[in-house]
Amino acid sequence: DTGVSQDPRHKITKRGQNVTFRCDPISEHNRLYWYRQTLGQGPEFLTYFQNEAQLEKSRLLSDRFSAERPKGSFSTLEIQRTEQGDSAMYLCASSFSQGHTDTQYFGPGTRLTVL
Amino acid sequence: GQNIDQPTEMTATEGAIVQINCTYQTSGFNGLFWYQQHAGEAPTFLSYNVLDGLEEKGRFSSFLSRSKGYSYLLLKELQMKDSASYLCAVMDSNYQLIWGAGTKLIIKP
Numbered sequence: 216d217t218g219v220s221q222d223p224r225h226k227i228t229k230r231g232q233n234v235t236f237r238c239d240p241i242s243e244h245n246r247l248y249w250y251r252q253t254l255g256q257g258p259e260f261l262t263y264f265q266n267e268a269q270l271e272k273s274r275l276l277s278d279r280f281s282a283e284r285p286k287g288s289f290s291t292l293e294i295q296r297t298e299q300g301d302s303a304m305y306l307c308a309s310s311f312s313q314g315h316t317d318t319q320y321f322g323p324g325t326r327l328t329v330l
Numbered sequence: 331g332q333n334i335d336q337p338t339e340m341t342a343t344e345g346a347i348v349q350i351n352c353t354y355q356t357s358g359f360n361g362l363f364w365y366q367q368h369a370g371e372a373p374t375f376l377s378y379n380v381l382d383g384l385e386e387k388g389r390f391s392s393f394l395s396r397s398k399g400y401s402y403l404l405l406k407e408l409q410m411k412d413s414a415s416y417l418c419a420v421m422d423s424n425y426q427l428i429w430g431a432g433t434k435l436i437i438k439p
Binding site: 255256257258259260271306318319320321322323324326 | 334363365370371372373374375378417419424426427429430431432
């Protein structure tokens with residue numbers, strides 16, 4: 216039984232470049248979440264999917280961020296024209312929705328450094 | 331606005347007991363979660379409370395009072411590996427998790 220996996224684990228890029236991260240959820244989970252976390256803070260919600268449908272996106276999320284989950288399995292998060300302020304840990308979590316409340320299980324994260 | 335408050339940092343001694351408090355003000359309530367996060371790693375699920383009272387799980391217990399907007403995580407028989415951040419998160423009326431900033435727990439021998 217494998218948990219949530221993310222790739223890459225670390226990414227260093229120059230300002231202005233585009234980056235793409237991948238998340239593979241736990242296989243039977245139908246919900247997938249993306250969060251961003253900076254040092255000393257809790258995770259900040261970015262967006263989430265139920266199967267392949269993107270149901271919610273944070274109002275704080277810039278247009279430079281886009282996420283997809285094309286077949287309801289893995290997901291990608293793309294950041295275009297990266298800025299130094301995008302440096303953070305990007306976390307993916309998945310859950311199996313039973314009714315409404317569900318427990319989210321996190322992947323190891325992708326640490327992004329924008330130079 | 332929505333708010334989750336936890337102490338920034340706590341220190342305790344190996345073998346002792348520590349209680350980490352969390353108070354919340356959210357638009358609606360659909361349960362409270364506690365997660366453990368070691369430095370540089372992802373959060374791992376510890377407990378979930380939706381009804382008032384105490385939930386015990388081995389060395390860890392979590393308490394909830396919905397009328398007071400209050401929860402605590404109790405860690406017994408502390409071990410050095412318990413040194414981590416502990417995150418409190420509340421699921422609001424939109425079934426979205428609202429996270430606290432976390433409490434960094436330092437265990438001393």
